[in-house]
Amino acid sequence: SRILVTGANGFLGAHIVKEALDSGYIVRGTVRSTQKAEELKKIFPSDKFETAIVPDLIEGDYSEALKGVTAIVHSASPFAYGVSDPKKDFLDPAINGTLNILRAAHAAGIKRVLVTSTVGTTLSKPEMMSIDTTYGADDWLPLTYEQAASGTLPGFVVYLASKKYAELAAWDFAKEHPELNLTVLNPTVIYGPVIHPIASMKSLNASNLAIYSLINGSKVIPPDTVPIFCDVVSSAKLHVRAIESKETYGKRVIFTKGPGTMYQMLEIIHKARPELADRLPALPEADPLAGKPFSKFDTAIANDILGIPGLDLEQTVLSTVDSLLELEKKL
Numbered sequence: 001s002r003i004l005v006t007g008a009n010g011f012l013g014a015h016i017v018k019e020a021l022d023s024g025y026i027v028r029g030t031v032r033s034t035q036k037a038e039e040l041k042k043i044f045p046s047d048k049f050e051t052a053i054v055p056d057l058i059e060g061d062y063s064e065a066l067k068g069v070t071a072i073v074h075s076a077s078p079f080a081y082g083v084s085d086p087k088k089d090f091l092d093p094a095i096n097g098t099l100n101i102l103r104a105a106h107a108a109g110i111k112r113v114l115v116t117s118t119v120g121t122t123l124s125k126p127e128m129m130s131i132d133t134t135y136g137a138d139d140w141l142p143l144t145y146e147q148a149a150s151g152t153l154p155g156f157v158v159y160l161a162s163k164k165y166a167e168l169a170a171w172d173f174a175k176e177h178p179e180l181n182l183t184v185l186n187p188t189v190i191y192g193p194v195i196h197p198i199a200s201m202k203s204l205n206a207s208n209l210a211i212y213s214l215i216n217g218s219k220v221i222p223p224d225t226v227p228i229f230c231d232v233v234s235s236a237k238l239h240v241r242a243i244e245s246k247e248t249y250g251k252r253v254i255f256t257k258g259p260g261t262m263y264q265m266l267e268i269i270h271k272a273r274p275e276l277a278d279r280l281p282a283l284p285e286a287d288p289l290a291g292k293p294f295s296k297f298d299t300a301i302a303n304d305i306l307g308i309p310g311l312d313l314e315q316t317v318l319s320t321v322d323s324l325l326e327l328e329k330k331l
């Protein structure tokens with residue numbers, strides 16, 4: 001059967017395409033331009049890989065792109081740490097982009113839709129991740145739309161709000177149209193090898209940028225914005241396995257492997273890649289987050305139903321570092 005993956009040229013999107021092709025699906029990936037489609041076809045030369053151009057998430061017409069499609073994975077959404085216009089940069093494309101494809105799915109009679117959200121939408125307590133609690137599918141980030149649109153909050157917080165309101169819009173729509181069989185995936189910060197096309201290290205995806213800034217010679221340790229992680233290959237597998245899993249219909253699927261602080265990641269790189277020593281910041285005396293509480297997350301569906309444990313921090317960090325060093329040489 002054929003699946004549609006939006007944002008197929010993104011960091012996670014490209015891995016979803018790869019996993020779906022490896023699992024035997026015909027995959028149609030949406031991108032914004034013919035140039036992006038051509039770049040992606042070079043990465044996936046398979047005749048089972050097709051592209052569709054949808055220039056605009058909010059206004060784009062998916063009727064052609066959905067012909068012959070049995071399931072949709074909607075992963076396209078703006079993700080960056082900076083913001084200039086909260087509505088235009090994040091809230092509108094995330095929320096209205098999600099509604100646009102759900103409406104198109106409904107019109108086309110699609111019976112299976114997956115939407116990529118983030119674990120950030122479950123952070124219901126003001127301490128966010130630094131509190132000894134377990135977040136689960138009933139938890140929601142308390143931030144309001146008005147706060148997010150006000151222009152006073154940092155980009156990352158606006159991004160989280162865009163994902164929350166996109167997710168809520170999706171659940172509302174699915175309540176009206178239960179035959180869409182919606183599942184939402186809520187991964188934590190995702191690191192891992194880059195297989196999608198990028199023009200320069202400056203256009204690296206936002207999450208991998210944190211690991212790159214540890215090794216790029218700037219010798220600055222980025223702040224621990226969200227010190228929990230998962231790896232991109234497992235996240236992509238999570239999406240692909242969920243497609244056929246009826247047990248995940250109507251569920252939020254939270255996915256994380258656990259804590260991963262900047263200090264822990266730097267320590268791993270120092271130990272395992274000593275040849276990088278003169279590019280790395282010195283390891284501080286202690287992890288600023290050591291001894292502080294770390295929240296836990298209910299990952300039962302991901303682990304037990306979909307059978308995805310996730311890679312550990314060391315494998316995740318080193319596979320990312322090795323990929324970024326390769327990329328650096330090529331670009």
Ligand code: NDP
Binds near residue numbers: 010079093163
């Ligand atoms: P990337 O920035 O690498 O990819 C984002 C994708 O979405 C790209 O294909 C991009 O297309 C597309 N996109 C973004 N904004 C728009 C827009 N306004 N109109 C049309 N297309 C757009 O991000 P990731 O791969 O990291 O993220 C993929 C998904 O995973 C997102 O939904 C994100 O919220 C979610 N996620 C990511 C996490 C992470 O740590 N990386 C953690 C948890 C969730 P183009 O290349 O043309 O800009």
